[in-house]
Amino acid sequence: MGSGDAYFRRYSLEDLASEYDVWLLAARPPVWEREYVAGWAVKDFGDAGALAEFVGRLPSGARPDGILSWVETLVGLSCTVAARLGLPGTDPAAIDLSRDKLDVRERLAAAGLPQPGFGGASTAADALRLLDDIGYPAVLKPRRLAGSCGVLRVDAAEDVTRRFEAVAGAEFFGVANPESDRVLVEELLVGDEISVDSACRDGVVTPLIVARKRSSPPPYFEELAHTVSATDPLLESTELRDLLQRIHDALGLDNLMTHIELRLTAAGLRLIEVNPRLGGGMIPYLGGLATGVSLPRVAAGIAVGEMPDLTPRAARVAHVELLYPDRDLVLESVEVDHRDLPEEVHSLVITKKSGDILRLPPEGNSNMCRYGYLITLGQTPEVCRAAAAKARESISVTGHPLSLEMVKTQL
CATH class of the missing domain: 3.30.1490.20 (ATP-grasp fold, A domain)
Structure with a gap:
């Protein structure tokens, strides 16, 4: 259900299409998605009952074995529709609980987990x-x-x-x-921030990737970069595995993928946020590059009631830099000198075009801030980060300041 942004979610749909017949329910006719889907329908996502009735009446060739979404606003709905059709999935009430930050804190405190x-x-x-x-x-x-x-x-x-x-x-x-x-x-929790994408099947939580995060300076927490290593020592941490299991158990989350954000504090691992979906910011894609395991296909396997193969097939490091301007502006151009890009550069994608408005926090959200992303691939985090820093020297951004009229239009 839903597909997300082409620049940041194409790989997910492409991975699914390599193994499954994918039928897409969307709020608009598919564009870039068409090459990956066997069929599609434009539906109103405001009525779970009508959606379940529609899916239940599909002809046998299109009747689903599972329902999946990685779109933030559709995860709960996809679980509700799956439950009404008797398909594998997560309790919709657990999804709703996990999306409420205050309820999560209260539930985990009641379960005896240390909370700020x-x-x-x-x-x-x-x-x-x-x-x-x-x-x-x-x-x-x-x-x-x-x-x-x-x-x-x-x-x-x-x-x-x-x-x-x-x-x-x-x-x-x-x-x-x-x-x-x-x-x-x-x-405020003090310490390095990480995120963990895990597979949860029949009550057992298995962390698949750990992403080390770099955030913007205070007072905001905008994500700037993530590094995923297939051999990150935290993947073998009993403290991490125990904490993840207890979080899932306390919130009733089962048979799904989760993206959980944590800080490595002086007192140990502490939860920042629970997301009952695949991670964003290209993190699952980094995981696939680093480990050889497709997290979207793992999610699909769980959605159809299978036990996915979680065995790593590679042992590399992948790093992404999310590209931001240094000030609010109306974008004129992004120029890249490809001659000086290091060999570790896997991809450099520009997601904005001339005339787009780029706004940093507090006025802008993550979609309004970024003009692209840069991915490097290597054997160590240090090599990947150094290559990314070098590659950024080859990128030139030009633009002009926002006018008062443009600011008023956005408001």
Whole structure:
């Protein structure tokens, strides 16, 4: 259900089509997706019952063995439709729970997992009262949004007063933030950030890849780069495996892929966020390059009730740099001098065109910030990162400042 952005999700659909007959339910007619699908239908995603009835009436050649989505706003719906049709999948209630950051904190605390100080706030005054106990620095997050939208660090009471409404009013297409306790206030976790994409089948959680993350400077948490190593020592960590299992058990997540974000703190691994889907930011693609295991095909195998083969077939390192301008601008051109690109460069993709508006946080979200991505492949993280740094010297971005009229149009 759904396909996502062509630049960032094409590989997922391509991987599925290499092993399965894929039928696409989408909100618009397919364009780039057509070469990968056996059939498609344009449907309204607002009515789960009507969708289930439609899928249930498909002719035998198109009747699904499983339903899958990696689109943030459609994961819960895909599980609801699968459940109504008696197909393999995850409890939709567990998906809904895991997408609510405050509910996740409360559920995991009740299960005895260590949590940072946290609470829900409807107003800036609520947040300030919570922070009297939690202390500074801290993090404010929209309760149910995604993609780091609206997430920021606060270091003092004046930061909360000035920025609370921006956090509470942040938007992510297709996701509604509740009015009550609409902002999660939590203690800042200090340490390197990682994400783990895992397969969960019949209650057993198996971490497949660990991505080491580099984020933007405070106060925002925009993802800038990820590095995936097939031999990352955390994959053998009993602490990590135990924590992942306990998180899945506490939230009731089973028979799915998850993308879980954590920090390596002085007190041990601590949860940042749970995502009941394949990771974004090209992370699953990096995993395939590094290990030889296709995470989209693993997800599809689980969706049809099979036990996928999780055996690594390669042992490399893959790294992605998500490309941002240094300021808000209207893009004029992106030029690449291919003569100076290191041999470790696997791909360099420009996702924006002349005339597109690029806006950094807080006004811009991840889709509005980036103009492309750069992937390097090698035997060590250091080699991949050095090659990426060298390759960035070959990229030139030109543009002109946003006018007041353009800003008003976006608002």
